[in-house]
Amino acid sequence: MQDFQSFLAPAKINLFLHITGQRADGYHLLQTVFCLLDLYDTVKLKPSTDGVVKRVNDVAGVPAEQDLCVRAAKLLQQHTKCPLGVDILVEKHIPIGGGLGGGSSDAATVLIALNSLWQLSLSRKELMSLGLKLGADVPFFIFGNNAWAEGIGEQLTEINLHNSYYVVLNPNIHVSTAQIFANKQLTKNTNPKTMSDFSGTAKLTACNLNAEFINDLEKIVCSEYPAVLDCLNWLSQFGDARMSGSGASVFLEVVDEKTAVDICNQKPKSVQGFVAKGLNQHPLINLTVN
Numbered sequence: 448m449q450d451f452q453s454f455l456a457p458a459k460i461n462l463f464l465h466i467t468g469q470r471a472d473g474y475h476l477l478q479t480v481f482c483l484l485d486l487y488d489t490v491k492l493k494p495s496t497d498g499v500v501k502r503v504n505d506v507a508g509v510p511a512e513q514d515l516c517v518r519a520a521k522l523l524q525q526h527t528k529c530p531l532g533v534d535i536l537v538e539k540h541i542p543i544g545g546g547l548g549g550g551s552s553d554a555a556t557v558l559i560a561l562n563s564l565w566q567l568s569l570s571r572k573e574l575m576s577l578g579l580k581l582g583a584d585v586p587f588f589i590f591g592n593n594a595w596a597e598g599i600g601e602q603l604t605e606i607n608l609h610n611s612y613y614v615v616l617n618p619n620i621h622v623s624t625a626q627i628f629a630n631k632q633l634t635k636n637t638n639p640k641t642m643s644d645f646s647g648t649a650k651l652t653a654c655n656l657n658a659e660f661i662n663d664l665e666k667i668v669c670s671e672y673p674a675v676l677d678c679l680n681w682l683s684q685f686g687d688a689r690m691s692g693s694g695a696s697v698f699l700e701v702v703d704e705k706t707a708v709d710i711c712n713q714k715p716k717s718v719q720g721f722v723a724k725g726l727n728q729h730p731l732i733n734l735t736v737n
């Protein structure tokens with residue numbers, strides 16, 4: 448049998464996040480723009496003939512049976528009745544629980560890569576609907592392009608973004624998405640907008656953000672996690688800083704790498720920080736077909 452093959456799983460940020468309602472099953476309706484970043488986890492896969500899905504390394508804070516990589520491989524195996532197994536090795540670089548979609552992206556990468564390695568020939572659409580069973584963010588990472596998203600994040604339209612740089616800070620804490628969505632103070636009635644409302648400003652400037660499109664979860668996360676507020680306040684001295692997803696990461700968009708590095712070099716020592724560039728496309732986009 449062949450050796451391990453490596454596949455990239457990129458991070459994302461949410462350029463804004465509006466909560467516009469709630470479904471009968473409790474899931475929240477939202478509008479967001481997902482932007483892929485050149486910060487990656489690496490997922491290494493080695494197909495096996497014994498039918499066993501096995502993670503072969505330890506990932507701090509993520510037991511193997513709860514790992515979205517393992518759950519994605521098992522789901523694909525059940526769905527297709529594939530008799531093959533796989534050894535999985537995950538190298539984490541995306542902060543866990545950071546609102547950067549690391550777990551969802553790992554799962555998407557496993558679905559895309561195993562579809563190819565196990566020669567299953569599922570379409571991108573089929574992989575996206577399987578992915579949705581694992582998490583609301585997973586279909587986006589299979590979609591392949593930056594996207595305007597609606598529904599619970601699964602209704603996706605390609606959006607063109609400037610190739611900006613981002614300073615991303617994470618106060619080394621893990622925010623639970625479920626806990627933030629369950630907060631009674633959360634407003635769920637932001638008026639729905641259109642993609643062209645959002646893109647209007649971006650077309651006129653070199654910036655991807657729009658002042659009227661904010662993150663509705665930001666206030667709640669900042670009140671429950673003062674460390675996120677501190678990060679946001681620190682980064683705001685340089686411009687329009689935002690929180691990504693349900694936190695804990697915050698980001699600032701800048702036009703060039705030097706400015707981003709200069710700001711990042713000044714960050715408080717207690718927080719994790721990095722500079723990332725926005726990607727146009729997912730690195731595995733050519734492994735899936737419509």
Ligand SMILES: C[C@@](CO)(OP(=O)(O)O)[C@H](O)COP(=O)(O)OP(=O)(O)OC[C@H]1O[C@@H](n2ccc(N)nc2=O)[C@H](O)[C@@H]1O
Pocket residue numbers: 461464473474475476477479545546547548551581582583584585598599600624625626628691692693694
């Ligand atoms: C908020 C967002 C924005 O991109 O991202 P993150 O900050 O988590 O990365 C996503 O919508 C998160 O997607 P994902 O992380 O896949 O969430 P899931 O595992 O599906 O959901 C975790 C829990 O959050 C709540 N949830 C999630 C999504 C949604 N639209 N409404 C919800 O109410 C549900 O209670 C659910 O059980």
Ligand SMILES: Nc1ncnc2c1ncn2[C@@H]1O[C@H](COP(=O)(O)OP(=O)(O)O)[C@@H](O)[C@H]1O
Pocket residue numbers: 508509513514515516537542543544545546547548549550551553622624692693694695
């Ligand atoms: N491969 C994985 N990488 C990161 N987190 C994972 C993974 N598998 C399962 N999880 C779980 O998913 C949750 C959310 O993690 P993550 O996707 O990193 O954050 P977020 O949803 O905030 O973007 C964590 O509680 C973590 O335990």
